[in-house]
Amino acid sequence: MDPLSRSLLQDLISATRLGDLEAIEHLLALGVRPNVIDIHSRLSALHAAVMYQVGTLELLLRHCDDPDRPTILGGTALSYAIHELGESPPPEKREALLGAIKALLAAGANPRYGAADQTALELVRLYGLKDVEPLLTGGAA
Numbered sequence: 001m002d003p004l005s006r007s008l009l010q011d012l013i014s015a016t017r018l019g020d021l022e023a024i025e026h027l028l029a030l031g032v033r034p035n036v037i038d039i040h041s042r043l044s045a046l047h048a049a050v051m052y053q054v055g056t057l058e059l060l061l062r063h064c065d066d067p068d069r070p071t072i073l074g075g076t077a078l079s080y081a082i083h084e085l086g087e088s089p090p091p092e093k094r095e096a097l098l099g100a101i102k103a104l105l106a107a108g109a110n111p112r113y114g115a116a117d118q119t120a121l122e123l124v125r126l127y128g129l130k131d132v133e134p135l136l137t138g139g140a141a
Helices: 003-018 021-029 045-052 054-061 077-086 091-106 120-126 133-137
Strands: none
Touching: 003 021, 003 045, 021 054, 045 054, 045 077, 045 091, 054 091, 077 091, 077 120, 091 133, 120 133
């Protein structure tokens, strides 16, 4: 990746972490892809959205051709959302994460994708999130 592209990717991840929708829109319009891993932060904008600013996720997903890629340590953005839920977040963040899971699934995320021990479906079972599993399997939640 050339230095300019790398810098723009870092800017997108930073804007995502800050929740700066205007900057995100500008960078996406320049063609910066939200599902590319930055070698310095070791995050993609999709992963950063799930971890820091869930409200930015839907905008990023509109510019993403595959929400299951990339994986970080075998985990997709959907896997990271499950990890965040597994940390027993406060109710407001929990609701935002459930919304992120729904948005990722609507964008085509596969709950069975990723390293065997890092798929969203495996993690939901590991964390005992019985109320979340139906979201991933197509059952009522």
